[in-house]
Amino acid sequence: IKTPNVITCRAAVGYGAGEALVIEEVEVSPPQPMEIRIKVVFTSLCRSDITAWSQAPIFPRIFGHEASGIVESVGEGVTEFEEGDHVLTLFTGECMTCRHCTSGKSNMCQVLGLERKGVMHSDQKTRFSIKGKPIYHYCAVSSFSEYTVVHSGCALKVSSLAPLDKICLLSCGVSAGLGAAWKVANITEGSTVVIFGLGTVGLSVAQGAKQRGASRIIGVDINSEKIEKARAFGITEFVNPHDCNEPVQQVIKQMTDGGADYSFECIGDTGMVTTALQSCCDGWGLTVTLGVPKVNPEISSHYALFLSGRTLRGSLFGGWRPKSDLHSLVDMYMRKEIQIDEFITHNLPFEDINKAFDLMIEGKCLRCVIHM
Ligand code: APR
Ligand code: ZN
Structure with a gap:
């Protein structure tokens, strides 16, 4: 087993409410215990990213929470994923053991639920930095980065046959x-x-x-x-x-x-x-x-x-338990029982991420899928 190193890659960093994102070189630390590091392949822009970006008091920050990618490395204790696995990110996770996760009737996980402080659930720290200064997360996903670190409870393994450029939309909207x-x-x-x-x-x-x-x-x-x-x-x-x-x-x-x-x-x-x-x-x-x-x-x-x-x-998240239920939607898409492709009105390269923001603000798109 190789020990993962710090990765330096491009990320779109938000420095202030409503200010255009800046593509920067960021350091992404290795995944900590029970975490995985993902090479983000596609991310779409959701209205909640815009809502948070236009008002969030937490900056500098990497937004993005609707994404698909490939596992690059895994932290200690992770058995569910291995390098090369295709995944969807989950902005609200499922620990499988808390009161809500075991109730069978709730997706409001008490351990990996919606993260609002811009840090990782486990240690309240960030996995991103620029020259040693922390860059905050969004919903513990932060997919507007070529690599990101998420808790293994905040990702879903999917079939490698499922097209990542389409199924990323199942990650949220x-x-x-x-x-x-x-x-x-x-x-x-x-x-x-x-x-x-x-x-x-x-x-x-x-x-x-x-x-x-x-x-x-x-x-x-x-x-x-x-x-x-x-x-x-x-x-x-x-x-x-x-x-x-x-x-x-x-x-x-x-x-x-x-x-x-x-x-x-x-x-x-x-x-x-x-x-x-x-x-x-x-x-x-x-x-x-x-x-x-x-x-x-x-x-x-x-x-x-x-x-x-x-x-x-x-x-x-529509009441879905993200780990337990979301597979069924991926399967339905593969059997052509639900439409996803029709929501994708624009495909943009990562460099043009601010254009995706403009399109959504102007009401000119449904989903822009950004290719990292
Ligand atoms: N009355 C009717 N429609 C409105 C109004 C209004 N007062 N204000 C806005 N709209 C319409 C917009 O014209 C747009 O078509 O609501 C729609 C919202 O769609 P998007 O901006 O594309 O947002 P979407 O990604 O679908 O998310 C909708 O769900 O997850 C949340 O944070 C997300 O609050 C957002 C909502
Ligand atoms: Zn839980």
Whole structure:
């Protein structure tokens, strides 16, 4: 067994909120016990990267959390992976032993759950540096780097036959949407669905709803260009709130005889959570939130919405247990049972990573896949 050394490679470093990333030479330390070092091959840009980059107080930092790669080396104690394994990164891990992981009904791992401080779970330190100065992580993944170190519980081994340039989207957005439709809402045949926000996350919900046989899938977006791609994923009707004379929830209620069976918030705007609640019906209406809010994380809704029988459910990563469940989505893609390719509107070389940010901010892309 060879002892891994420090690797020097290129990474896109964020130095301040909203400032263009700078491609720098960074040092990536060897994987520590139970960690693996990955050669990132493809990473896509997700809205949450932009949300964090535009507001995060933690800098300098390497963003990126939707990625695929190849294991370069493994740390002490790792038996699950070996050099050359193909992997997806997991921004929320699964330790398999904590209360949540053993419950069988939660993906909120208490050990490897969403990391918010920009460090590794195990020792609260970073594995990146420039001339000895630490560079912080994002969600313990940091895929905007040619090499990264992750906990072995934050990666999933996948078949080497699965195309890494496509399945990287399963690392976050596409899986989150499908899981919200199937696992969290458990949409039933013939039901009415309304989806707020028609990015990759919202359109993945649509894809999941269509597969479940939803009779109507109403898409709501302030960007009318989104309708072009939306039909292919199952959206049957489109509403642009800017074109409505009444609040959008009133329009949806009229369209659906009192509200949809299910509504989904896929924007990342807490104000829209209430709108989504108001758009589903009394009695059994279910609202699922997937968005990661930019500002004002508190929500405020009238109690009567709940008194009349609605439910609001939150979900992270579509409720999937990342290690236990995600294989099935890779397999479904390989059997052509789910669409991924259609979400990829742009492919860009790593040097152009800031262009991917611009495209998403301008609302001109679904997913940009960045080739490292
Ligand atoms: N009303 C309706 N649609 C809106 C509104 C609004 N007020 N504001 C934004 N949108 C639309 C945008 O036009 C865009 O099409 O929401 C969509 C969001 O899509 P993307 O920006 O592509 O984001 P996506 O990657 O799909 O993520 C959506 O889920 O995981 C979270 O952090 C992520 O909060 C984000 C959300
Ligand atoms: Zn756990």
